[in-house]
Amino acid sequence: xxxxxxxxxxxxxxxxYYTKTNNKQxxxxxxxxxxx
Numbered sequence: 001x002x003x004x005x006x007x008x009x010x011x012x013x014x015x016x017y018y019t020k021t022n023n024k025q026x027x028x029x030x031x032x033x034x035x036x
Contacts, residue, residue: 004012
């Protein structure tokens, strides 16, 4: 078991947030390409 500092935890939260939004954008682009 290891301890994650607050700064590291915040960076991880930001990274996961951007990853989620990027995935949503990729899915939206995929849907747009499929519809056209």
